[in-house]
Structure formats: structure tokens, C-alpha cells
Amino acid sequence: MSEFDAFRLRAHDWLASVAGTFGKAARKGLSEAEDLALGRRYLAARFDAGFAGINWPKEIGGQGLSHIEKVIFDTEEMSFGMPTGYFGISLGMPVPILIRFGEDKAWVKERVIAALRGEEIWCQLFSEPAGGSDLAGLRTRAEPDGNGWKLNGQKLWTSWAQYSDYGVIVARTDPTQPKHKGLTYFWVDMRAKGVEVRPIKLAGGDSHVNEVFFDDVRLDDSQRMSPIGGGFGVAMTTLMIERYVATDSGGFGPPLDLFVDLVKGLEINERPALKDGRVRSAIARNHAMRAGLESITARAMQMLQAGMEPGPEGSLNKLVSVRSRQKLSELAIDLQGNLGFAFDEHAPVKDNWSTSWINAPTGRIAGGADEMLLNTIAEKILGLPQDHRPDKGVPFNQIPA
Amino acid sequence: MPQMSILYDEGQQAIATESRRVLDARTSKQRLLALLEQTGTFDQLFWDTAVEQGWTALAIPEAHGGLGLGLVELGLVAQATGAATAGAPFLTPGYGIALAIMGSGNADIQAQWLPRLAAGEILGAVALAEGTAPLPTRPAVRYAGGALNGTKHAVPGGLKADIALVWAEADGAPALVLAELADAARTPVESFDNTRLYADLTFAGTPATVLAAGGAAKALALEILARMAIVTAHEQVGGAEALMLTARDYALTRRAFGQPIGAFQSVKHRIAELYGLVEIARANCIHAAGLADGGQADLTALMIAAADARLAATETYDTCARDCVQVHGGIGVTWEAGIHLHMRRTRSLAIELGNMLFWEDLLVENLTGVAA
Incomplete structure (x- = not known):
């Protein structure tokens, strides 16, 4: 058995041993507050068991292992449905950036451990009404104020801001520079005076994203995590931190087996639905597509273990899997006829076709819209030209709004 | 456990690079275009290359004059032949026949045919299909007393093959039979992809040998179909990738409205x-x-993997052909541009080895245990 297989086994055994306390079944029927509290207890248990911060340095509370073990653990953990969603952004992006760019190492270590134990949550304040896919178009401004800064503006789509203790934020410090060059990166105390968080109810009924308003919020210069004007570069590093993440060929919706189980109980024209050519075609095409994504992931893991750089095809997963989840969910609902109308907005998206369907559009927009992912493939992998960008090189304050 | 995969080793990477390099050097679009307008000829230069490079010997055991490699290596060569729209349909059937002969366990037949297949001295065809069925439950071609009777329609390579693997009825059940075609009647089928050498093969007392009969025949036939389908899927991927890169290159150079159309x-x-x-x-x-x-x-796992490969490869090759032409605009539909060489090949490869409907049903049957 390789060391990685041994690690997988150890991870699986531990996860199985606590699944009854924290897993899918234990979470059923909990309110969001109760589920969050359970999640905090799960993270503390995970920390104590030695599975927190797997690929982070030991000096700051991590395990000092590689990202291979990290992906192995995350993949195993995913199948148990543990209450980790509230901490995904926090531990995925802001905290790693803090580790890399935070100046006060003792303070950083305190924050890292608190975040790993689920005691504190960090959010990432990037998107705005005028800057989502076009991040550098953001308008929130930080102006010099004594020996620090004064922050004003609005962020949008900030995940879990309502539960966050801290955030990382990109703000405009020089509007006379072209848009990418006038940005600076800070951390911000979400409990500070002048910060207001308003949850946004999404189409599916839940409210994990927020609007966040900053009204003369005071930042100390020690909260600055990039050179003045160097914020965009730090924000881009975020995207490189977790290049290899646990993937789900089901697009974070229900697995194909669940579709087959559903179909086995249905009829079309008074014949078993599983005998229907259209249904068989949908199953077969989805299986072929998902198997391909899984083989890509398997090969990437093998390459990492062999000390090689995985190919860029790993970037296809979200684009391909979430779109297909959306269509398969539509079909799963339709196949049930009138029985397909029933809807429980709290049902987990990985077990339920209706919540999977109504929340699928979020998956195609959040974390890189389909169109942006296609642009990235076209430009970075295939070498096709960038889109026409009329605002290129123009001072931000001269770009027509 | 997660899905397994493999990484190509150095030898395999060398096969991929070398086969691509040789075919790049020896493939001529003009030659392939000319062959389209003739019935009954194939690309001799390609076939000579295949023999010279040892591709006919790749997956045949060393004891029988082969190189003793596997489907991974053959797949890599198929990817290169697919990219080149190679004009001779004997590599994959030769592999299928060799599998059947190996599966027969008959040492005399193995000694008689495998070295000659490996050396490329004889050409093989695989004739399992009848009508719309890639592997009919009750084949109409009949075997009795060392001879075959009946007709297989539009057999790939049938016009020039020396031997054929035939799915025939023997003693009331389907069997895999090896036929010597010297005296079989051949009627060429005029097709959109003429180098595939489609021909109706009519057997009238054609000498033949049973390789597998009874329940073993179906299992072996399915395994051969699956393995040949995996080779063909590689060929389709090779063609698809070539089309994708052709479209990319054209989008970088062709300008309209003041910028490259790829913008x-x-x-x-x-x-x-x-x-x-x-x-x-x-x-x-x-x-x-x-x-x-x-x-x-096991056979179920192999059928599932083959079906996944086949379905994805067919959809991919078809889509790449459609979209590559579209990206080219008017020039894409001309004879000279030659993208239609791939377009034509998408259809021949989509049907040979069983169409999408066949593989969809087979995949779902193997996943769920429920037949269509």
C-alpha cells in the first residue's frame, strides 16, 4: 500500500467514526444556526484528529503534508456530507492569503488556528455591483486617513459574510491609474464600526450570499496586505493557491446512481422508464461525460504523486459538470410528471433533483461564470486572443461608467 | 475508491510521437482527396508505413511474430492515424481478428495466421454486423461443414481483405468463424468514404473455421467489439483533436472586422x-x-469503459467536424480545404463498431442489468 493509500484509509476511518455525529443524517432537519454550530464542533474535532490544514506548515497549526493528501481528504470528506460549507471560502482563500502575506506572524498563527477550529470565519470581499467577472472594475475606495485608510463602498455576493469575523478586501486607492493598477489589498474586521451586512435571498430560498456596505470604516495601515497599487496581483494569487481541489463530476448535485434509482421506479407509456431510449440515452451520455471527468481527475492525482505537473484539462470540471447537472436535474423532475411538482427548499442539493435544479444556475456563475471559464480555456490553453477591451490602459476615472 | 487511470510511460510516449511524425511526413491531402473519387482503392503508402513501423504487429504476442504490446500502444497509433485520416481500414480489424484467433485457443490456427497478420502480409476484415445490428442475435449467414453461406453487407475493408472474422449461425447458435475470402464474391459499395473499401461479401461454400461457438462466442464477440471500439475511439479522438487545432489555427490567422476571428x-x-x-x-x-x-x-467493466470511450469519442469527433467547418466559413465547405475528409470519416467511424444507439443501450444494460 502506498503512503497515499494509507492516508486515504486513515482519513476514511476517522470520517466514518464521526459520521454519525456530524454527517448527512445528523444534519437532517437542523436550522441553519444549529447546523453552523454543529459545523464549528466538527471543525474542532477535525483539528484535534490531525486532519485540519493538511497542506499548511506545522508552524502555523497545519499538518505539513502535500496537496495530494489535502485532495484525498477532501474527496473522502465530500461523500459524508459534513457541515463544512460555512468554512469553505474562509479556509480556501482568505486564510491562505493571510498566511502568505500577513506581516504579524504571531497574530496570523492565532487567526489560522481559530479558523481551522471553526471558531472564526473569514470572507472574501471581491465582487461588487460594478465588478464581478470584471473584478478590476470595482469601485469601493480606500482613501488615506492619517496613518491608515478610510473605506467606503459596497461589496456584493459575499459568501457567509453574515457569519464572518474577518474579511479580505480589494479596494481602489488610486482612481487616476488604469483599473488594474490602482487597487490595494487589506484585511478588515467585520465587526468594525461602519460595516453593515445584508443577506440576499437567492432564487432557491437560501441566503448564503450578502451585500456588504462600508461607511467610513477605519483601517490601520498594518491591515494592508499588498503594496499600495499592488492589490490585483495578490487577488490573482488567490486563484493559484488551490489549483488542485477535490472535484465532483456530478457538478455538486446528485450522483448519476440516484438518477438511475429514480428512473427504476417510473414508467413511460406504461412501460418501465429504464427501457425508454431517451432515458437510456441521457444515462449513457451523462455516464460517458462524468467518467471522462473522473479519469481526468484520477490522472491528475497520479501525475501529482509522480511529481509531475497535471495538464490544464483539470480546469474543465466545473464548466462541464454543473451544466450537465442542470439539464439532468430538469429531466429528473420532468420524468416524474405531476409528482415532480413537490418542493422542499431545504432538501440537500446532492440528494434532491428539485433543489439541485433551482440552485444549479448559481453554480454556473459563482467562482467563475461559464463564459469566463471558456475565455480562460481559449486564451490560456489554446492561445486565442483576448476579447476587445476598450478600457485597457485608460485611467479608471476616465472610463465611461 | 476513485476512478483509476494510467500515465503513459516513456516507450508509449515515443510511440505516440513517432507515429505522429511519420504520418505527418507521409500524409498528403491531395492523395487522400484523389482516393475519394475512386472506388476500390486504398492508400497503399499508408499501409506500407503501418507494416514498416510494426503497427500491424503491435498487439500480437511475441511468440507469434508480434511485438507483444497492448491496447494502450495501439490506441496511441490509432490516435495518429485518426489525425491523418489514414486511408486503409485494416489496422483495427487486424487486431480484432488476432484477438479472435488468440481467443480460439487453437494453436494450429494461431501458427497459421498470426505471424502473417503481424507481418502485414494479409489483410483482415471483421464482418459481425447484419442490417442495422452490429451483433445480431440470429445472424443470417450460416456455417456448416467447414463452409460459410450467405451475405454480409458493406463490410469495412471487405473489398480487399484476404480473411474475415464472421459472426455466423452454426448449429442453431451464433459463432465466430474465420473465413478465407479468395473465392468469396465481392460487390463494392460506393460510399462517401471510399478508402474504407466497403463491400458486400457473398459466401457460397466459402472455406471457414469455427473460432468460438455457443455461449463463449457471444462473450468473445463482445470483448472483441469492446476492444476494437476502444481502438476506434482513439482514432476518433485523434481526428477530433486535429480538427480542433485546425479551427484554432485558422481563428488565429483569419481576420474580419479588424481583428482575428478568434477574438x-x-x-x-x-x-x-x-x-x-x-x-x-x-x-x-x-x-x-x-x-x-x-x-x-471483468467483461462488464470492460464494456462500460469501452462504451464511455466510444460515446464520448463519437460525439466529440462529430462536433469537432461540424464546428471546424463552421469556424472556417466558406472555405471550410470547399473540396480543396479537405475538412470533409474528416467529416466523411466521422460517419464511417460512427457506424463501424456500432452506432451511438447500440453503445448507449449496451452501457445502460451493463450499468443497470436492464436490457433495452
């Missing part, structure tokens, strides 16, 4: 989608070939 999202996104299809199909091919060569998989 328009309608064009660049189309090509990016092709990239996704190619990589997913390729991943299925690598997985299937590795599984087949690993020797651990």
Missing part, C-alpha cells in the same frame, strides 16, 4: 468547447485502454 467569443468559445470534448473523450480512451491491458477487469 470573437462566438468563435473562441466554440473552440474552447471542442477542447473540453476532446479532453473528456481522451480521458475515457486512456482509462479504457489501461483497464483492458491491466487484465483485471
